């Protein structure tokens with residue numbers, strides 16, 4: 215199949231001290247470069263469509279130098295809008311499968327990408343997930359516990375999330391037309407649109423860097439995380 219990847223890097227980093235974390239260096243590489251490099255060197259990925267903030271063209275080009283992608287397109291006010299922009303930019307290329315990945319996840323492996331593509335071919339929509347290790351509570355606005363869901367049925371999900379391209383683009387267009395702009399991942403949007411979504415095994419190391427404290431080995435990695 216023809217496989218494309220949308221890499222969303224248009225966040226503002228508001229929970230990371232207000233600077234776009236995707237351009238910080240981690241272990242000697244810009245985070246966004248590490249996130250994209252794994253897709254760029256993967257033998258089954260045909261196109262990479264980055265989505266960036268419109269003011270970030272130069273820093274993005276500098277961060278990526280030497281890695282080939284499609285020209286970056288500007289994102290939107292929400293992650294959902296940024297993904298949509300990437301999908302629309304890919305529409306003319308008519309990929310069979312699209313992977314959507316956060317630029318803030320630099321540790322996803324080639325194997326995870328391979329598994330995502332395979333699961334999307336089988337199920338149409340597939341996302342990597344992990345068993346929840348903590349017990350999870352549903353709370354009310356008064357901070358009182360409403361419910362304790364059965365932990366064995368819960369998964370936390372990551373990216374890359376993989377889909378047949380045409381149904382995902384349709385779902386995004388429909389959501390936008392209907393004013394549904396609050397989906398925090400593409401799986402939730404796909405579920406809303408009625409697609410069946412498979413969960414395959416994610417990777418514990420595939421963390422999303424949201425605040426400096428999210429780094430895997432906080433002491434060593436915080437030292438390596440520089441401007």
Ligand code: C5P
Pocket residue numbers: 222223224225226236265289290291292293294296297315316317318319422424
């Ligand atoms: O904010 P959050 O950590 O959920 O962002 C996940 C990914 O989505 C990040 O890579 C971020 O750059 C991207 N994003 C985006 N456009 C937005 C918000 C987030 O591309 N408006």
